[in-house]
Amino acid sequence: MSAPIATRPPRPAVKEQNAQVLGDFRDIRSRGxxxxxxxxxxxxxxxxxxxIDPGNVATNIEAGARTGYLLVWVVVLANVMALLVQYLSAKLGLATGRNLPEQCRDLTPRWASRVLWVQAELVAMxxxxxxxxxxxxxxxxxxxMPVPLAGVVTAFVSFAVLACQQRGCRGFELAVFALLLLVVAGFAYDLVAVGGQSPSAAxxxxxxxxxxxxxVLLAAAIVGATVMPHAVYLHSALTQRRIKAGRPAERRFLLRYLRIDCALGFTLAGAVNLGMLCLSAALFRGTSPGALDSITAAHADLGRTVGGAAAMAFAVALLASGVSSASVGTYAGQVMMQGFLRRRIPLFARRAVTMAPALIVLSSGLPVTSTLVFSQVVLAFGIPFALLPLVIFTRRRDLMGPLVNRPVTTAAGAVVCALVIAMNAYLIVLMVQGS
Known part of the structure; x- marks a missing residue:
């Protein structure tokens, strides 16, 4: 049965900037x-x-440094949850030809759509x-170089990566994938170089x-860093018109490869997250990062105990993680604004505006790792606002057609929502008690 949701007639689609379109199913199939x-x-x-953005690096390094292998189960569970959630998001875009923010705008009351947009923008910040x-x-x-100056340089690098988005769907995907490989290679090298892993403890x-x-706080940060609300909104936009498939059989074929795509992509991300935590647990075993940021301490310890190459690999992986995720985050912000409000501003202008809070933080001298962990807790509170509409929409046969969720898939999605909401409620209790 469908949930009682207020509906408004769908509006004509807005012309998308940098639309994620490859072409027609049969034309692409003819290429071989x-x-x-x-x-x-x-x-x-x-x-x-x-x-695997810097928020993940911060939370996983912090968790490994403070608790060893204690939170391995949280990393694994969070990545399993992420795989399910992103699959549902990608399937929504494929089945309906519309992304999640667009569906929220058209299938919920106007006030609810505005509330969802406001919280989505806070999550984006x-x-x-x-x-x-x-x-x-x-x-x-x-x-x-000094961190504030590094922030200015990062701004220019971020603009350069965004330029790839102007060259079309596939060019942007390949550029992001190349940066993803740098992240994987950097942390894999360090994990092997440090050694001393404890399979039994893991x-x-x-x-x-x-x-x-x-x-509890670190567990919430790991979930917030892993099940990313902006990625939930974005994935549906990446698949909504990427390959035009008119026949039901073509959509079912695309769905099969969508599952493969999700399995490969998020298994890789999960392995990197687990590797970060295990790297930190081995690096700081029997010690503590002390008053230093855990990321800074990890970099220093790698250089001191393993060598300069390991420290350089760590820094390169962190830089590639930040630059690639920044460009993806900017695209997600554009999708959210365009979907919820039918408003669009140039990607470069949006990036310039959203850089401001980060530059202020970098110039203030606040501990970067602690700031990153706090930002991930904020993200954890935004997850239910993306997940609840997603689960409700993907269980509706009138929207999804033959690609509608099976009951067990809907049940699994509901369990994920319940777990995240319960975790957030417990965090609120802890914060009230500690105040």
């Missing part, structure tokens, strides 16, 4: 078997960049803070348990 199949992959890897600050810190660690960390308020 392997070129066709490779063309079907890509959107999940773009969305997956949001799952927290996302920009994490991504921009992380990229600037990576640049500072790599070249030793396996013990798969048993769900928390120890005190600090671990």
């Amino acid at each position: 078997r392997w070129r066709f199949r490779l063309a079907l992959l890509g959107p999940a890897f773009v969305a997956a960049v949001a799952y 927290a996302t920009d803070l994490a991504e921009f600050a992380g990229a600037a810190l990576g640049l500072s660690l790599l070249f030793g 396996a013990a960390g798969m048993v769900p348990h928390l120890e005190g308020e600090t671990t």
Whole structure:
């Protein structure tokens, strides 16, 4: 049965800036078997960049440094949740030809749509803070320049990456994928170089348990950094008109490869997140990062105990993470504004505005890692506002047609929503008690 949702007649689609369109299904299929199949992959890897952004680096390094392998189960669970959520988002775009913000605008009362947009913009600000600050810190660690100056340089690098978006769908996907590989290579190298991993301790960390308020806060930050609200909105836009498929059989074929795309992209992101935590747990075992930011301490310890190459790989991975996720976040912000409000501003103008809070934080001297972790807690509070409409819409046969959720998929989505809401409610209680 469908939930009682107020509806308004759908409005004509706005002409999209940098539309994610490859072409017609049959035209792309005529190019050859392997070129066709490779063309079907890509959107999940773009969305997956949001799952290994500097916020993830900060929370995973902090969690490993403070709690060892205790929160391994949170990292694994959060990535499983992310895989389900992003699959639902991508499927919504494929089945309806409309993205999640557009559906929210047309299928909810106007006041509700405005509320969703306001919270989405707050989430976007927290996302920009994490991504921009992380990229600037990576640049500072790599070249030793002051963090505020690194922030200015990061601004120019971010604009350069955004220029790839003007060259079309596939060029942007490939540019983001190249940066993603840099992140993977950097953290993989460090994980191998540090060594000293404890498989038994990591396996013990798969048993769900928390120890005190600090671990609860870190668990919330990990979930907020992993199940990213802006990526939920974006993924539906990446698939909504990417390949034009008119026949039901063509859409079912695309859905099959959409599952493969999601499985590959988010398994890779999950492995990187787990690698970050294990790297930190091994690096800080028996010690503490002390008063330093955990990211700064990790970079320093890598240089001291392993060598300059390991420290450089860490800084390059952090920089690539920030730059790639910043460009993806900017595109997501454009999707949200255009979908909720039918308003559009140039991507470069939006990026210039959203850089301001991050530059202020970088110039204020606040601890970057602590700021990044706090931003991820803010993101955790924004997750239900994206997930609840997504689960409701994807269970509606009148919207989804033959691609509607199976009951077990809807139930799993509802469980994810319930877990996140319960976690946020508990965090509020802790904050009230601590105030």
